[in-house]
Amino acid sequence: MSARVVVADDQSAVREGIVMLLGLLGVDVVGAARDGDEAVALVAEHAPDVVLMDLRMPRCDGVEATRRVRREHPGTQVVVLTTFDDDASLFAALRAGARGFLTKDASGEEIVQAISAVLSGDAGLSPAVQRRLLEHMAAGPAVPPPTFGQYPGQYPGQDQEQGRGRIQELPDGLTPREAEVLALIAEGLNNAEISRRLHVSPATVKTHINNLFAKTGARDRAQAVRYAYVRGLARAPGTDVT
Incomplete structure (x- = not known):
């Protein structure tokens, strides 16, 4: 597929494995980052189409890196690829601007499908994540997504x-x-x-x-x-x- 991608993951073996897998699937990996700061720097240097972003990384985590990428380089989309699929991680990443969310047990085909989806303007969410979003929507305000600053006046830092x-x-x-x-x-x-x-x-x-x-x-x-x-x-x- 014609997509230029940056991979961000602090674990060398995981990062190199993802890069190799994407290369075999015809994805052009233009950079690999060890943390969020490196990811943002590589986006500024290469202007990729998509960043595959881990969440738990040193110095600058994936949520903050996603927020910076989407704010400073809006032409680059973010697909989260993480071990952690708890609600806190999911909703924090989506609020930061991620358009896709996969866990690391996703297949290469699923990763490519998510990249293709966000490039076409859709959301690249795994079926399990989609179900959880629907469950939260169906539950209504009694069970709100676990996000920060959701309601006016919830904390003094709100603008x-x-x-x-x-x-x-x-x-x-x-x-x-x-x-x-x-x-x-x-x-x-x-x-x-x-x-x-x-x-x-x-x-x-x-x-x-x-x-x-x-x-x-x-x-x-x-x-x-x-x-x-x-x-x-x-x-x-x-x-x-x-």
Whole structure:
């Protein structure tokens, strides 16, 4: 197929395997990145049609890299190719601008089909992902997708002047989910309570907390709460939301 593709994955064996597979299927791989920063740089250099983007990568994760690619290079589409298919990963990637979402057990044919779909203006979603999206839509507002800043006034960093649901740029490379976890920490919730609130596993919550601690420089929850207040990601008790 006539598509120019960048592959982004932090695991060398996986990255090289995907590049080889795509080459055998006639896809022109113009670059391979080890993290999100490299992916964005390769997009700027080669202007590919599509990036196959892993989500969990060092320095700059796949969600943030997707957001940057779609903002800075709107002619390039993003198809997520990840091991993680939890709702948090799915909806964060879609909100960041990904048009496709596959897990790494996808066949070469499925990957090529997803690339072809996004190039034609469609969504390159696996059948399992499509079912989950339909289930969320059918469930209605009682079971909203686990996304950050979905409702006006949900957190102080939301840009009220720019309209409903529009989110300001998050500081220090925080992802929307990490900022949401940080806001819940500021509310006084423990890991188990955050897990239940967001409908994700305790292990996933712990991963988000470790990531946000590293990005904010917080050594403990008290410092994280202070950061949230100072950066406007949470409101101190008794503060009205305007």
